[in-house]
Amino acid sequence: MRTLIKIIIFLIILVVAGLIALPFFFDPNDYKEEISEQVEKATGRTLTLNGDIELSVFPWVALELGPLSLSNAKGFKAEQFVKVENTEVRIKLMPLLKKQLVMDTILLDGLTLNLEKNKAGKTNWDDLASDDKAVQDKPANSNSDKPALSSINIDGVELTNANIIWTDASTSQQYKINNFNLTTGSLAPGKSSTIDMNFDLTSIKPQVKAHISLDSDVMLDLAKQLYTLTGLNFTINAEGEALPFPKTDITLTGDVIANMEQQTVAVSQLAVQIQDLLINGDVKASKISSDTPDISGNLTVNPFNLRQLANKLAIELPIMADNSTLELVKLTTGFTASNKRFNAQNLEVTLDQTKLSGQLGISNFSDPAITFKLVLDEIDLDRYLPPTSNKPAASDTKPTPAKASDDKLPLEALRGINAKGTFDIGKLKISGTHSEKIHLELNANKGLIKLAPLSANMYQGQYKGNVSLDARGKTLKLALNESLKGVQVGPLLKDLNGSDKLSGAANAQAKLTGNGATVDQIKATLSGNGNFSFTDGSIKGVNIAESIRKAKAALGGKKITSNEPVKTDFSSLTGSFIAKNGVINNQDLLVKSPLLRIDGAGKINLPKEGIDYGLKVSIISSATGQGGKELADLKGFTIPVKITGSFDNPKPTVDLASLFKDKAKEEVKAKIADKLKDKLGGDLGGLLGGVLGSKKSEPATTEATDGKTAEQAKPEKPAKSAEDQAKDALKDKLKGFF
Numbered sequence: 001m002r003t004l005i006k007i008i009i010f011l012i013i014l015v016v017a018g019l020i021a022l023p024f025f026f027d028p029n030d031y032k033e034e035i036s037e038q039v040e041k042a043t044g045r046t047l048t049l050n051g052d053i054e055l056s057v058f059p060w061v062a063l064e065l066g067p068l069s070l071s072n073a074k075g076f077k078a079e080q081f082v083k084v085e086n087t088e089v090r091i092k093l094m095p096l097l098k099k100q101l102v103m104d105t106i107l108l109d110g111l112t113l114n115l116e117k118n119k120a121g122k123t124n125w126d127d128l129a130s131d132d133k134a135v136q137d138k139p140a141n142s143n144s145d146k147p148a149l150s151s152i153n154i155d156g157v158e159l160t161n162a163n164i165i166w167t168d169a170s171t172s173q174q175y176k177i178n179n180f181n182l183t184t185g186s187l188a189p190g191k192s193s194t195i196d197m198n199f200d201l202t203s204i205k206p207q208v209k210a211h212i213s214l215d216s217d218v219m220l221d222l223a224k225q226l227y228t229l230t231g232l233n234f235t236i237n238a239e240g241e242a243l244p245f246p247k248t249d250i251t252l253t254g255d256v257i258a259n260m261e262q263q264t265v266a267v268s269q270l271a272v273q274i275q276d277l278l279i280n281g282d283v284k285a286s287k288i289s290s291d292t293p294d295i296s297g298n299l300t301v302n303p304f305n306l307r308q309l310a311n312k313l314a315i316e317l318p319i320m321a322d323n324s325t326l327e328l329v330k331l332t333t334g335f336t337a338s339n340k341r342f343n344a345q346n347l348e349v350t351l352d353q354t355k356l357s358g359q360l361g362i363s364n365f366s367d368p369a370i371t372f373k374l375v376l377d378e379i380d381l382d383r384y385l386p387p388t389s390n391k392p393a394a395s396d397t398k399p400t401p402a403k404a405s406d407d408k409l410p411l412e413a414l415r416g417i418n419a420k421g422t423f424d425i426g427k428l429k430i431s432g433t434h435s436e437k438i439h440l441e442l443n444a445n446k447g448l449i450k451l452a453p454l455s456a457n458m459y460q461g462q463y464k465g466n467v468s469l470d471a472r473g474k475t476l477k478l479a480l481n482e483s484l485k486g487v488q489v490g491p492l493l494k495d496l497n498g499s500d501k502l503s504g505a506a507n508a509q510a511k512l513t514g515n516g517a518t519v520d521q522i523k524a525t526l527s528g529n530g531n532f533s534f535t536d537g538s539i540k541g542v543n544i545a546e547s548i549r550k551a552k553a554a555l556g557g558k559k560i561t562s563n564e565p566v567k568t569d570f571s572s573l574t575g576s577f578i579a580k581n582g583v584i585n586n587q588d589l590l591v592k593s594p595l596l597r598i599d600g601a602g603k604i605n606l607p608k609e610g611i612d613y614g615l616k617v618s619i620i621s622s623a624t625g626q627g628g629k630e631l632a633d634l635k636g637f638t639i640p641v642k643i644t645g646s647f648d649n650p651k652p653t654v655d656l657a658s659l660f661k662d663k664a665k666e667e668v669k670a671k672i673a674d675k676l677k678d679k680l681g682g683d684l685g686g687l688l689g690g691v692l693g694s695k696k697s698e699p700a701t702t703e704a705t706d707g708k709t710a711e712q713a714k715p716e717k718p719a720k721s722a723e724d725q726a727k728d729a730l731k732d733k734l735k736g737f738f
Helices: 002-025 028-043 094-095 134-137 306-312 409-416 490-495 519-525 544-555 666-680 682-692 722-734
Strands: 047-049 054-055 060-065 068-071 082-084 085-091 098-102 104-108 112-117 151-154 157-168 173-184 192-203 208-221 226-239 247-259 264-274 278-285 294-304 329-337 341-351 354-363 370-378 418-432 435-446 448-456 461-470 476-486 502-516 529-540 568-579 584-593 594-604 610-620 638-645 649-654
Touching: 002 028, 047 638, 085 226, 094 098, 134 278, 435 490, 476 490, 490 502, 490 519, 502 519, 502 568, 568 594
Parallel strands: 098 151, 104 157, 112 157, 370 418
Antiparallel strands: 047 068, 054 060, 060 085, 068 082, 082 112, 085 098, 085 104, 157 173, 173 192, 192 208, 208 226, 226 247, 247 264, 264 278, 278 294, 294 329, 329 341, 341 354, 354 370, 418 435, 435 448, 448 461, 461 476, 476 502, 502 529, 529 568, 568 584, 584 594, 594 610, 610 638, 638 649
16 A cells, blocks of 8 residues: 555656646747647637747646737728737646636736727627537537536736727727726635726717726625625716716715526615715616516615706706705605616605605606606795896887797607606796696697696686697697686786786686697687686776766866775676687677776787777766765766777777767757766866867957967967867876776
8 A cells, every 4th residue: 555655646746747847848939830820720810929938837837928919800990909918827737637726816918909890780809709500509418518617716817007999980989998907806706805997988989088997895606696796886087078967977886796596686885976966775686687677776866956066067057036946956766667667656856945756657768658646745936937027128119029939839749748647736836826736637648638637726716727739740739628716816917917907806718729830820720719707806006986086076166085095896897709710709898897887899819919899988877886976977978998909009099989970960969068068077078079069169269368469379289189189188087997
C-alpha cells in the first residue's frame, strides 16, 4: 500500500513539474500567425495580435494578452469591430480537474466595441452568431444538458477605460458609451459581492449627454436562479435638447430581488429623486417573462413645490392669476399594472388647498381607454387661470372679434378620446361664479362624447343638463338639453362681472342643436327652442316710478325728495324662443311690475351678434308699489322702444312712428299733444306737441331776445328738429332702464 501511495505522489509531482516546465519549452507567441489564420478561416475577420502572449499553467492557468483587434464585417464603416489594450484571465488548475471553476480577477483594459446596423437592418455581428441548427438537432437524451461545472467562483471583474459605440444607419441614431469602468468583488454562488460601475453616455441624434453610475451589493445564485441587489444606488446626470427637461438629475435607490425560477421581481424601499421631487414605494412583479406580466405596489410622491421644480428644470409655467399656486403638490396611490394597463387605486392627490381622491385606470396603451371615479373637495380655478384685465376699453375703439372661433375644432383629438367615469366636485369657483355639489358623468368612445347627466347647485338654485358631442363625421354635431331652476341672478351677475343690475329667481330650459367644423359654423346652425322666467326681481340703476313721480311733482311747482332704492321692481319676466340657424326668435317677452308692463318681440342673431328688438313700455295703474297711487292718472301711457345694434353696443331708440301710426288725423294729434302737455308739462310736453303738429303751439316771433335782434339770436348751428329733441328727451328718461 505504501508503495502505491508513493507511486501516486510521484506521478502527481511529475505532472505538476511538467506543467511548470511547459512554458519554458512552449512559446505561444510562435503561434500568433497561426491563431490569426484560424480566426479568419472561422469568421472571415482579421485578428491582429500586437502584443506578447504570456502563458502560465501552474498553479494558475493564466493567459495575458497585449493589444489586439478584430476587424469589422464587410460593408460597415468602422475599421475594427473590437479592440482591446490588455486582457488577463487566470484560472486555478486543481479545482478545474474537479469540475470547479475558480478564477482570479478578470482584467480587461481599453476595450473599444463598434456595434452597427446598416440601412437594410443587418448588424455587424450577424456573421458571428452561432448556428442554432445543431442545438435543434441535438438528441433529447444528450449528456450536454448536464452542467459542465459544478461550481463557479470568480474573485472579481475589472473593466477599465471601455468604449462602446452603437450606430444605426436605418434611423440615423448614434450612441456612445465612453469611460466605462466596472469593478466587482468576489462572485460566488449564494454569496454577496459588490459592484461599482460608471460611464458617460452621449447621443448625436437625438442630442443627449449623461453621466451614469451604479453601485450595489450583489448576490448571484445561478443554481437557484436567484439574484439580489441590496443597497442599490443608481444616478443619472443628463442634459440635452431631446430630453423632457433641459437638465435632469435622477437618483434611484432600493433593494431588488429577482427569482427567475418563480418568475418574480420585488423592489422594496424604492426611492426615486428628480431634483426636488422624491418618489417612494414598493413594487412587485410576477410572470415577468410572459407577454402580460402582473405588477402591483404603492407609490408616494412626497410634498414638493411644483413652481420651484419647474424653475429648476427650465419649464415655463402658464401665467396664472395667483403666483402662490402650485406650491404644494403630493400624491399617494396603490396600483396594479401590466405592459398593457395601469390602474391607480385609493388615489389621493393634494394641490395647494385642494384634495382629489378616487380611482383612475388606463388600459391598452396603444389605444388608451380611461376609466375613472374621482371626487374633488373644492377648488378655485380662477387662481390657476390667466389674470383678467379690469382696464376699460377705449370708447372709440371697436371690439375685435375673437379669432379663436374661426379655428378648426379638434375633431381628430375628440375621436381619440375613449373614457368613461364620474367626477364629483364639492365646491367650484370659476370666472368668479360659485357652485356646489357638481356631478359629471362622461362616456366617450370613437368621437361620440356624452356628458350626461350634469348637475350643480348654484345660487340657491340648481342646474341640470345633458350635452352630446358627435365628432365621427366631417363636422362636430352638438346637442344641448339644459335647465336652470330657482337660480338667484343678482349674486350670479355680481360674481360674474361685478354688477348685479338684474336680480330675481331665474328658471330656464333650452334644447339646442348645431353642427360645424368651427365655433362660428356651430353658431350659424344653432336651432331649437326654450323658455325662461324671472320672478320677484328688480333692475338696479333706475327707479322709473320715482323719476316719473318727481317729474309730475315738478309740473305742479313742487319738489320732493326720496330715500327709495334706485331700482325698479318687477314681479315676473317671462318668455320663450325658437332658434333656427343661429337666429333666436322671441315673440312673447312679458315684464310685469307694480308700475310698468313691457311687451316685447324680436330677434337675436348669434353669428353676427346683432339685436333687433321691439318693446312696448306701458304705465299701468297700481295702488301699491313704487308710487302707483300718485301716478294712477298716467294709466295707459305706452312708449314704444326699438333696440338694435350689437351685444357689445346695444342702441335703444324711442319709436315715435309706431306710437302715432294709428293717430293720423290732425285733430286727434292735437288732443294727444294737449294731454301730454297737461300731464307732463314743460319742455318735454312742448317737444312732443311740436312733433304732433299741435294747433295750440305758439307762433314763432321775430322779436329780439334780451336786447338782441332776431338775426343775432339765431344759434350758430341748426337746432335739432322737434322730433329728434323729443326722442332724445325720452331716451334720456329711459336709458337707465334699457
